[in-house]
Amino acid sequence: MSDQDCHCVDPTVDKSDAQTPETDSWIEERPVKTAALPEAVGDNMSRFFGDSIDTFDDMIAAIRTVVEGEGIAIDELCHVDGETPHYAKTENETYHFRCFYDGIALAHLVDEPVEIRTETPTNDPVDIQVSPANGATVTPPDAVMSFGVTTESDVPADEMPTTREAYGAICPYVKAFHTRGDYERWAEDVAATTVGIPLDAGVPIAAALTATSSSWGAE
Numbered sequence: 001m002s003d004q005d006c007h008c009v010d011p012t013v014d015k016s017d018a019q020t021p022e023t024d025s026w027i028e029e030r031p032v033k034t035a036a037l038p039e040a041v042g043d044n045m046s047r048f049f050g051d052s053i054d055t056f057d058d059m060i061a062a063i064r065t066v067v068e069g070e071g072i073a074i075d076e077l078c079h080v081d082g083e084t085p086h087y088a089k090t091e092n093e094t095y096h097f098r099c100f101y102d103g104i105a106l107a108h109l110v111d112e113p114v115e116i117r118t119e120t121p122t123n124d125p126v127d128i129q130v131s132p133a134n135g136a137t138v139t140p141p142d143a144v145m146s147f148g149v150t151t152e153s154d155v156p157a158d159e160m161p162t163t164r165e166a167y168g169a170i171c172p173y174v175k176a177f178h179t180r181g182d183y184e185r186w187a188e189d190v191a192a193t194t195v196g197i198p199l200d201a202g203v204p205i206a207a208a209l210t211a212t213s214s215s216w217g218a219e
Contacts, residue, residue, distance in 0.1 A: 025187055025195050026180065032201045033057050033208065044193040045149050048169060050160055059147070060208045066166045072209050074109050076163070077102040078171060085119035101145075101174045104130050104206040118176050121186050126176040128199065132207070136200045144183050145202050148173030148194030 029035035033056045037045070045053035049062040067076060078098035087096045088103030090110055097103060100118030107114035107130035116128040127139040150169045155161045161169065173192045176199060177183040183196040 025184070025193075027195050027197045030201070031204065032197055033060070033204055037195060038193075041148070041193040041195055044151060047157055048149050048153055048155060048161060049166075050158065056147075056205055057208075060205060063166060063170075063209060066161060067163050072105060072109075074106065077105060078167065085117075085123075087117055089115045099171045099174050100126070100128070100176055101171075101202075101206060104128065104136070104203060105210050108132050108207045108210045120177050120182065121175055122182070124178055126178070126199070128176075130203060136203045138199050140178055142179060143199040144177050144180050144196050145199045146173055146175045146177070146183055146187065146194045146196050147202070147205075148187075148190070148192040150192045152191045 025038055025041070027035050027037075036042075036055055037053065037059075042054050042058075045059055045062070049066075051058075051062055051065075053059055053062060063072075077095075079102075080096045080098055082096065084096045084098065086098065086100040086103065087094055088106050089095075090106070090112055095103070095106060100116060103114060103116035103118070111132055113129065113131040116130060118126050118128070120126060126143050129137040148170070150173070153161075153165070153169050155165050155169070173190065173194050175183075175186065177186065177196075180196060187194045187196070
């Protein structure tokens with residue numbers, strides 16, 4: 001997906017006058033994919049997607065439906081022409097993205113190790129090495145990440161969002177942080193319902209988002 005089509009930038013992501021619903025937004029349950037989402041997050045995602053969202057698996061299924069069920073492909077990632085703080089390197093190519101999580105997805109799409117560099121909302125670097133066979137190595141090792149969806153979407157409640165609308169509502173709230181405390185401070189001021197998890201625990205979600213329909217159905 002081109003930079004023009006991605007629509008992953010949300011000017012409200014850093015700070016908003018809207019009140020973020022109070023919730024315990026840290027996910028302790030493992031595996032993460034089957035963990036129950038906080039009620040406020042599940043309710044907001046359910047409203048946005050027009051379907052019941054109670055777990056990460058439900059969120060994955062909803063996103064896959066939006067992208068027509070076959071899993072996110074390389075050309076559907078949020079590519080950017082030019083340099084960004086979020087880039088991924090394979091053996092032969094460097095990709096720049098709107099969101100660092102595209103680099104994690106890329107590792108599963110190219111089926112080879114990928115080196116990812118991103119920055120936190122406070123411009124601190126985070127390095128991630130992802131291998132489909134061996135998982136992720138994260139520096140700093142206690143880094144965490146967020147998932148979320150805007151509370152300011154104008155998608156009608158009775159309509160399925162487009163791929164562009166889904167990326168625009170979700171991608172600005174997929175961030176990396178050095179610590180859980182950093183995430184929680186950031187989450188207080190964004191116009192979204194969000195959850196936080198250890199960054200390495202988020203890798204299986206990328207694998208599920210990019211899986212083919214046959215392998216997804218077999219899980």
